[in-house]
Amino acid sequence: MSLLLRRSFVNPSSISITKALSITSLQKCGLATVSDKPFTISSPPPAPYANVNTKPPKAALKLRSGEVFHGTSFGANIPVSGEIVFTTSVVGYPESMTDPSYRGQILVFTQPLIGNYGVPGLFKDQYGLLKYFESDRIQCEAIVVNDYATRYSHWTAVESLGEWCSRHGVPAITGVDTRAIVHILRDQGSTLSKLIVGDDAANENFNKIPYTDPNTRNLVSEVSTAVPVSYNPYGDIKIAVVDCGVKHNILRSLVKRGAAVTVLPWNFDFNKISDQFDGIFISNGPGNPTKAMETVSNLRKAMNSYKRPMFGICMGNLLMGMAAGLDVRKLRFGNRAHNVPALNMVNGKCQITSQNHGYALVDDKFPPSWKKYYVNVNDGSNEGIIHKTLPYRSVQFHPEAKGGPEDTEFLFDEFIDQIRSEKVKREGTKFFVPETIDHRTAQVA
């Protein structure tokens, strides 16, 4: 009895979308829902102990450098390949997994216990943005964890991590020495890997699929919006967001400060309509920045003509840097964490930042009108650039957090304040300040 029930938690075939939806509708009625599956210690296990068949399906992970890791599957029963990367964040798997910057990657969590608080539902806020996710799907190819919690507990959760992965067709492996993988990646640098599930895993039958390198594709075009979309249209200032794979919390951070936001496709030439906007924002995004040269050339144009504030985050930093004349390089294994110290080169303050990038600007030489804005105190890599005279700047880390520390959220305040004061200078008029400003986040670090 107990074994049968336990199996049902991990067997992906037993999970249906309708169930998840029905829970969602329950939650809308205000009922907090946690996993309440019967806990079955009452009856002794069936005799004799031979439950190999009732075990969850096996899964196996192979790195291109040759190492193989065995574990069990708790997601979709599909083989995948991608670039294998690790994050050292200790919280926030729903946020990470829906972050478009992880597109094409197999994500290893160093945080050993995963799935504890389940996965929340697809709620939207007053602006029509997702409340708990950074995009409307799981973006990473697969996840690799040490110890998956089959049963979860949280008031926002509507399904388990395994159920969520299965619904999205994302395979997941647990029972893997994630620390050993980090060692390999750290020492050898980034590599590709394959994850296979089921009988193939038991037999190490990895040859069914080839290794695919997502960085050869234009990942930005895969995750960017196809058509312009607006949020909070009545905001007092208008911001164009160049969507290279924007996280919803960037949009939330802008609209809750009163801005009207128009999300534009990555290769949209905003210069044509830039007069309609008080500021331009270049978002985060996945993969190799040199695949987005169209955006770079648009930015280059804008930098010469558009004197209004421009702000970039992550991929936005890379693209702005390239537009300004800097080179990019691929980092050995990237920076994906919530604990990275970034030193502000203007005021000497050190802030803890959330990061997710595999490329960085080469910043030992600067074009004359630009300078270093932030630098990574651990490895010395570039964390941001700032124009010496014009209101252009960008950062490599994620001030919008989700997940991760909120310490640099003030950069949004500064961006918005800059836009407003430029607007006042330009138009000489007073403007109203909407009441939606979140004062909690308006503290400077």
Added chain:
Amino acid sequence: MYNNFIRSPSPVRRVSSILLSRVQTSIPRVSRGFHKTTTSTTRRILTPSITTTPFQNSCVTPSLGAFTSPYLRSFRPTTARISYHFYNTSAVQHQEESAHKKVIDETRDLIFADVPKVDVKKVLVVGSGGLSIGQAGEFDYSGSQAIKALRESGVSTILVNPNIATIQTSHALADSVYFLPVTVEYLTHILERERPDGILLTFGGQTGLNVGIKLEQMGVLKRLGIKVLGTPIRTLEVSEDRALFADALKEIDIPVAQSTAVSTIDDALAAADKIGYPIIVRSAFALGGLGSGFANNPEELHSLAAKSLSLSPQILVEKSMKGWKEVEYEVVRDAANNCITVCNMENFDPLGIHTGDSIVVAPSQTLSDEEYHMLRTAAIKIIRHLGVVGECNVQYALNPESLEYKVIEVNARLSRSSALASKATGYPLAFVAAKIALGHTLPELHNAVTKTTTACFEPSLDYIVTKIPRWDLSKFQHVNREIGSSMKSVGEVMAIGRTFEESLQKAIRQVDPSFKGFQSLPFPDLDKSLTVPTDRRLFAVGHAMLEKNYTIDQIHNLTKIDKWFLYKLGNIVNVEHDIKHAEKLENVSKELLQEAKKKGFSDAQIAAMLNTNEDQVRKVRKEYGITPFTKKIDTLAAEFPANTNYLYTTYNASTHDVKFDDHGTMVLGSGVYRIGSSVEFDWCGVSAIRALRDLGLKTLMVNYNPETVSTDFDECDRLYFEELSYERVMDIYEQEAARGVIVSVGGQLPQNIALRMHQNEVNILGTSPVSIDKAEDRFKFSQILDQIGVDQPEWKELSSAEEAEKFADKVGYPVLVRPSYVLSGAAMNVCHTREALHENLSEATSVSPLHPVVITKFISPAAEIDVDAVAYKGKVLVHAVSEHVENAGVHSGDATLVLPPRDINDHTMARLKEIAQKVAKAFEITGPFNMQIIKKDNPDGESELKVIECNLRASRSFPFVSKVLGTNFIDVATKALCDKNVPEPVDLMAEKKDYQAVKVPQFSWTRLQGADPFLGVEMASTGEVACFGKDKYEAYWSAIQSTQNFRVPKIGGGILVGRDDLTNNDDFITVASALSKDLGHPLYTSSPKVTEYLAQNNIKATTLALPENDKKALHQVFENNNIDFVFNLAQLRASQTTDENYIARRSAVDFGIPLVNDSKCAVLFVEAVKRKRQESSSQAPGEHPSEVKSWSEFIGGKFC
């Protein structure tokens, strides 16, 4: 003005009006120009704030220019800055120039432009005193780290701490040490004498903090021009005064538990009416939640408020949030306003149980990103607002069904939680906090673990730690086992694993090796045991799951423990069922065994389920190739290479992080602090490691106690933060191919597995475990003593009550009864009459051939002597003879020790040495050993000397004798154990000293509601202190004042005296007469019989009727008669709580009145009071009492 400004250690950007008030009495407080480049217009309007900045009138320009002002930089020569490495680490120093160093070199000017340099050369560090419940070994760890940090920066240090067993009280660390009370009076004397230019108050627990605040309030620091380093006094005051604190947090819109400060019972009831029941009561300025509790109705609140108000002038009445999650953050802020949270922790037990008494996991497990970072951001906001410079702990209550949260408490100092956070993450919080106090900034400091990255980061954990407290409540009679908002545990363990199940099961075994893992204990009323938390609730959950088939929902509804934790416990239960179902070890598949190990099952635990033994399981497991993997704790989840030696083992892995080519010498630590084993064994362990390193040997420490210095990874070459079980020690020994194991410096725990290890071909260094076994086996030991002609009290093992009584009749009463099986109450008892013996054997114990009792002739009255010694191949190298003040019968751990003795004649001293010599030879001792010997004086002829106990290991008095005699016994022992550089024998007792030192026990009665403050054969003290003096009177005078809640009697104060039929008449009259006649105190008794007896001896006393059940009326009696001190010299343990002597003792504790409960101590104490009162009357103003001398002044040299 700018001079002040530059030296101010605390720039506060926005200072609240609360923080600003009384700023004049504090050190000059000024803030830096932290200006935003752009400020939100609305925020300016909506949140008016007071900004103090020295630039306000001179050069305010809210621009970035202020940060790089050359004008500022001119005050701090940048060349004075160097980057520091972590002190004394064995690991390889980084070879190439790190990226961190490069970044810092490039940005040096920027980072420091805004930070005041703290210019100090000599700093006084305030220690925490004796270990007690709520304030234990963690402050030895934090203080040691602070002194290391200061020393590394070239600052000379003075340490005041009467806790002689600590590692910090050593000249290896501090330049000067004072073993004196941490009180305002003594600190003032020391400050006047030493004139340091700085003082560190946040490393000595609540004691250090309270004294610091008082020193400031009395103007002592200002008068002597002493800077408070780190967090400023005003911040400490605000964080300590709950009302001020709540107001301060209100200013920044951080929700605090709603509370009303009251100082009378009526006000408390009125406040509760407004807030609504249930109510929690907290007292301000109290250690670990002392005097706090819950009340569900006005009646309960009435009695709670009465008690709390007797401990604290002000209490807070707050809304109870039972069932909410409890979460903590450890935050660090530097003077440049850089902030990090080093660790967050979540309580397994929901809110309502003091965090010190809760099972805790780190990092939090059930919090989403939104919740985690909401609380993290709030924590940073709080410490910035309060202006903490250094380390701070923020505790929250979090609604389990929404984002609602409230701040429960902020500790602006190193705390128990910060020690745990340090050990859990590897981040040396105390060290960094001390550096910050000196004006360093986070970005410039190195991550001590990687040495190539910065200290300004947040550790990422790729493992989970579980902390479980250790209570020891069964040691006490009449004690209430419920746990709540007032802390009761005496120690804690921390276990590391890569699943919750693994770390929890390790922790359970660490707390008490008699537990094999998550298990069931019987509970008559299970639902109540689940609902009302006690020290054993985890096992009630085990009972409900394993035996009673409760569902997770049922258990959750009763306990409110988050279901996630219960699901994980369910996983353990499922594996257990699977194993049980296999019935035989042969039927257990490799997969199942692997699964069990991954879920933290021990071999012994598996064996017990399959009716086999541990060795069999171990054998099968190894045949399957299932062995643990060794992983590093490196603060950043392996992201950067780290040469850390901080290790743990896990089955949830497939590779080792380290190579095993060290072949070090293993030292087994002491495990959890408990009654009978605490910081003194940590001192022994650390001393052994230091000695081994001096001998050029590689060292390997195994211990799991987060409150210790031995678990600092910079103390040894390899630190295994692991179980001290046979299984785990063998795993490590085999993997490391260690060259030998030291089992004699960690107390009893390592000794328990010595023989088995020896039998399995482990190289145990020193005395053979076969000899250890002989000494521990009563029969073998007795036989050997007979052979070598050493006397011992008569004893016999008996298996029926009749035989027992017959034997007792033969040897005569009183007798000591040691049952092997105990039903209730304390394990050992002294029976003075046949009736008492009969009662004891029939009620408390069952006597049968299966459960025999040992009856020993109890020699009374007799003196007791402690002999600590080190031998080499059966020959004594050094020995120390300490005299107990109390008569034999008081546990040696609770005894007051005098060293060197002046009341034992040379002949007896020689005989004692001879006994030590004989024992060393008979057991072929190499290493430390300790004996307790009874000395019964005969009027005609030489004293009888009888050995009552002998342990072939270091004892709890080793640090005391080492520090008093100026010879590190463990250093000598380690050389003997390793057979390297062994010194020649020396008779330390032959050298006459011009000082005496007295070691006094520290009790924690206040914490143990209802427990009888009585001394007996069972140990009850939680710590100890020791002081030096020209004689034992002077030493005792300061030693007894070093214990918590003790103060000398006020002149003219009323004194309640008590006794029973067994109290020594001479002692009683000596004490009463001195108090009444010489010292002029009015005497009171609680019985006409005692008053009568005193009258017969011409001593006037008044009889008071002490109400039995009405605490308030009882308090009134004490108040009305101005009772200021209690001497209760009764010799018989109270059988009931209505016993008048129990009431007198317990009232003293509950009403915060000093208590002396032993007649010999009482005699010594009144004599000391007489001498000191006389001395102080003849003292010139400004002259310091003669005991105010540093340790090196007393012993004439510096000693490590």
